[in-house]
Amino acid sequence: MTHSEGVAPPGGATRRRRAPLGKALAPYLLSLPAGLWLLALFLVPMVVMLSLSLQSCNFGTGACVMTWHFGEFWQQVSLYHSQFLVSIYFAGAATIIDLVVSFPIAYWIAFYGGSKKNFFLLMLLVPFFVSFVIRTIVWEFILSDQGIVLGTLKSAHLVPQNFHVLATGYAVVAGLAYNYLPFTALPLYVAIERIDKTVLDAAYDLYASKREAFTRVILPLTIPGLFAAFLLTFIPALGDYVNQQILGGTSDTMIGTVIQNAFLTNLDYAGGSALSAVLLAIALVGIFAYARLLGSRTIEEYL
């Protein structure tokens, strides 16, 4: 976060008296509880996950023994590569829809929002005030064969009677696109809002057309925001299984469903851990690519 950089502790305060031990320890003491919590319940579980993926588990009891079975990764990926591909395909489609849908509104709020900006931002966040699972269930209602959309269309004979959306990939993509739209719109808004409007005025003063000003000033300046929005939407959508389970059919299973079943139904902790590790690796590749291309600190500004 850039705006925290300016608050370096003033040297005068510490120089006045010799820093006692407590003062020197202060940053560590302050960060100790959070550090321990994240160590024990974030970093250690990650290591455990990697270790579990190399163990062999008894499916009935869930008891695992370390066997350094690196083949687990290859085995799981070859078993479930189509689910990985479906996840990438669905999450990718939803993310692209979200980028296209939310860019104009982010642009509009940033440029024309005026004093109502906060209200419009709140409107973008409105879906979050309804529980994620309930939101998805409501989409099941809306998209159901006799629901408000299809029922109306069918009674008007605009679509054939046997037409359906639920239990197809379209319904899953629609649900993902709805549920993750704020994740795209807000980073885009932050990126567009940050553009120095005088640069845009300069472009107009130099006789840029509206279109040129957009393609040669606004778009290049929002590229980091576009990538951040892509990652912040794509990564959670990739691991999502709620939309697929509630809105999708049985054929296009996403990897999240496989991981959930491995852990909770089959007690295949080794397989589930290996798949989770692969999913995490895909997410990390995206983050590292971003850091490499656009600098490691910038993405944090969009969180």
Add this chain to the structure above:
Amino acid sequence: MTATFAAAEREATRTGHRAPRRRRRRRGGGFLAVYSWLVIAYLVLPIFVMVAYSFNKVTTGLPQVSFTWNGFTTQWYQEWSGVPGLTSAFWLTIRLGIASTILATIVGTLLALALVRYRPPKFRGRTFVEQVMFLNIAAPEIVLGASLLGLFVTINVARGFTTLLLAHVAFSIAYVTVTVRARLAGFDRSLEEAAADLGANSWTTFQKITLPLIRPGILAGALMAFALSIDDFVTSNFVSGNVVPFPVWVYGATRVGIPPQVFVFGSVIFGIGILCAFASIVMARRNL
């Protein structure tokens, strides 16, 4: 999951302080304005549907929400606690939310204080802590949930309220820290020094100067932690065992039929959440 809350929160507070900038007068944006309102309508539509269905009559014998509209009734609001499993799941979620909010807010605020005030060489490892926080926010939630379950299984801990609480605090800390830190960034430290110069000891300074100044930030962080906790499904589903929080109960109900009370709870939570959000925006604007 709601990473973007922090950004919105930050922007909301930032715009309030900004000096008015001279810029060209722009008109309402015409087509863009219409389009934007349509997107907002799209975002709000499912909420209207949810509230509407919470007033829907049930004509079949089973107390389940039906896809068709059968007429208006307030029956489900009167019988809001008519499904015992749902009601206890709801109260569990509230208890869990309050407990995890208190813990995550304290722990996360302390970390935010450390990150804002100290940097290397006084605070070695600061960058590492920031990177861990970032990974914690960016990693897919299913990986966090699955890895926590792996840990609890490996060290043989029975799943229940404690594991839920540990997990909820774990995924809330980073969000609280990011939110509180954004508010702390504008903190004027000379006020603390003035207090010290006037003879206040460090505890009095913290209590009388620091805490009142950073309270809005802490409140925003706490609201975020609470929102994350009551809405969490993925992690909870992995670590809950036989103790079922509200979202997990609702998810389970999708297989057998959803009682209308689910939408009643959903509508009421929505109403309270919107009120809190407006209150927080108003407070941010007045700089309370």
